[in-house]
Amino acid sequence: MPAKGDHDARRRDVSEAVWRVVATAGFTGLTMRAVAAELGASTGLVTHYFPSKALLVRHALDLAAERTDERPLRTPEAPGLAALRAAVLDVAPVDGDAVAMNRVWVSSWDLALADAGFGAAQAARYTRWRAKLARHVADAQERGEIGAGDPADLAARVAAFTHGLVTQALFDPEAFGAARQERLVDGFLDSLRAGAPARDS
């Protein structure tokens, strides 16, 4: 577990302990002492690497975002609708790790809504995420895999569905197992095929 001599690696260890504490006790239960205990160390270590709690949290969330951004590299080749599907399923809480990470994110929303700084950071993250989804949407449209419509709006729809799926799965894990989540995602993606704007009759 320890990574001696490496300053950044040590900060990563601390941030991972933050994730674990938040995932189990929420941001309400996130204290310097809890992080230190989770790490099997003292509060002195924590404050040594992060002078204040705000910086602690900021780095932990930044690192979490960075990690989720880098992870999808595991499904590199797959343009259009397939990439969209991969992007959604990559976020969904289908396994233990994803559940823990999503718990961190959902819990962080309390902080993000109350603190302007964190809120702006979150908003920026999600704007960037929607932009990425919009690119996949446009690709899928070019390949004729999904119907017409403003890519930005469709990306917002996909983002909304994904976030909502996450929250429901977190609150009711038994009703939303991995299989049902996948089924719901596929059903939703299917509904994009005929998604032409209702220029009715």
Added chain:
Amino acid sequence: MPAKGDHDARRRDVSEAVWRVVATAGFTGLTMRAVAAELGASTGLVTHYFPSKALLVRHALDLAAERTDERPLRTPEAPGLAALRAAVLDVAPVDGDAVAMNRVWVSSWDLALADAGFGAAQAARYTRWRAKLARHVADAQERGEIGAGDPADLAARVAAFTHGLVTQALFDPEAFGAARQERLVDGFLDSLRAGAPARDS
């Protein structure tokens, strides 16, 4: 503001102060003193009506759920798809009050994920909500307004979209004004029309 002599009314006043505090400072900033200050009273008043903080938040959330359950009575007549649309828009943060209430709910997720008791209550609430949506879905299917598919799954899809729309609108209110929210909802509901299960080819 005060409702003298009426015990329950007073508890309601306190709970509304809780909402206001949570909406602006989050659950992290929810303290007995903050509630008392918001109410223009002393902590003695708060503890008089709620012996502990846990009971305080429990009643505040229960009352909030009760209030959102009763409110849709304003759009009574409208079966099928129209009822579904009303149910979704009724939750969406399209005005100041709805924004404040949704802030309370999203913030409460931190607590719900950490505390088993609150988590179970939340899960039950959302299960009931999905059941209500499923009824509208089934109605709409009978009237031929939307495509086939398991009503429970379609209701979960609607619930997911709605929750996700809420979170995105809360974090980026400028990008998700009332008009765009309505447009996104209508676009999404449109996509349900052809939602037959992909028994492909």
Added chain:
DNA sequence: CTACGTACCGAACGTTTGTTACGCACCTGT
């Protein structure tokens, strides 16, 4: 008039919080 329960304030309790400061054990260069 008296007695008593309700409503509420204000202060205090002990605990927990974030943060700061002190001190020891290394390592590294000279």
Added chain:
DNA sequence: ACAGGTGCGTAACAAACGTTCGGTACGTAG
């Protein structure tokens, strides 16, 4: 050998927390 910086534990700090409690005002029943 020795000086100095880094890593980290320990202990303390003031502030803020949830909760408890004595005291006052007011109504109502006897």
